[in-house]
Amino acid sequence: MKKILTGAVAAIALVGIASPAAAQTNQRHYAGTAPIPYTITNPQPIPFFGNVGLVAGELGVALQVGTRYTAVADAPSDSETATPTVNVAFNLSGTVNKDCSFYAGNNSNATNIDFGVIGVRTGNNENVNNAFEMVGPAFANIETLTAGCNFNNEVKIAKNDAAGLVNQTASGYDTNQFQNNIPYTVSAAWTGVAFNAVTAGTPQSLTVGANSLDGTLQQGAWRSAMTIDFNAPAVTSKGLVAGNYTGTTTLTLKAL
Incomplete structure (x- = not known):
């Protein structure tokens, strides 16, 4: 893995979408070399002990034979339900006297x-x-x-x-x-x-x-x-x- 990252440039693109709502970033990646080269991508987070990929990835990190990459993003949702189209009716009124x-x-x-x-x-x-x-x-x-x-x-x-x-x-x-x-x-x-x-x-x-x-x-x-x-x-x-x-x-x- 070290050879792959040599001279590499990581460009981080920040993206925000106002509407419609989109899933927020939650990435978890593992890679290692022992006992054989491996990669684990986005293992399901729960339950921890029932998730083989998550346990294996964390074990590789703990034994210093693997690495981990995480990316988590969070932002508050819209204050109200977004409305792509808004109609506003203006009611005009006046009075003409009888004459x-x-x-x-x-x-x-x-x-x-x-x-x-x-x-x-x-x-x-x-x-x-x-x-x-x-x-x-x-x-x-x-x-x-x-x-x-x-x-x-x-x-x-x-x-x-x-x-x-x-x-x-x-x-x-x-x-x-x-x-x-x-x-x-x-x-x-x-x-x-x-x-x-x-x-x-x-x-x-x-x-x-x-x-x-x-x-x-x-x-x-x-x-x-x-x-x-x-x-x-x-x-x-x-x-x-x-x-x-x-x-x-x-x-x-x-x-x-």
Whole structure:
């Protein structure tokens, strides 16, 4: 063995493997010359007295007829089970508040709709059955370019009186020949979708009839221009009592 090691260079390579886990070095080698040349490689370490190779190798060393080489390496294992692939999910969140919008001008005067003089037949040459009746229908149109809600919502139109425009100060009159109210219809039109629908918008409308108090329509989220038409057909069955005719119509857009 001495002749074999003469001039030999032993290069020791240190290797560390982070992942996956590998067996750590535990080498034991014996070689000797007596009574005949021998080598013993990695004899099983236990049990000692039942392991012939281990006993023989150690005996050769003790009798100074053999040699021994050992290499033992140890390092602590990973602190946790190694994970070659890591997935991290980032949950992003935020809140959009429910809102409904309707541009109704820049001041309260913009929503005061005045028909002016509602003409009646005042000629003294009118037949008695036509006297004091409305000359023609009264009409008003409102258009806003900004209206809508960003969630399921309800569009509601409500009059304050189903009778329409009412002369609250009318004095005595013959109810067979006169009346103190002017019925009117209200119609709103816009582009939207049905309640809970996820689809392209189409023309939508809501009408409250001449003798109705209110009406509602549920919608999905929408935004568009909206028109509102007021139409009071000419009252021709009776004459109108003189005075001021007033009424209030309320449009409500309500997110649900």
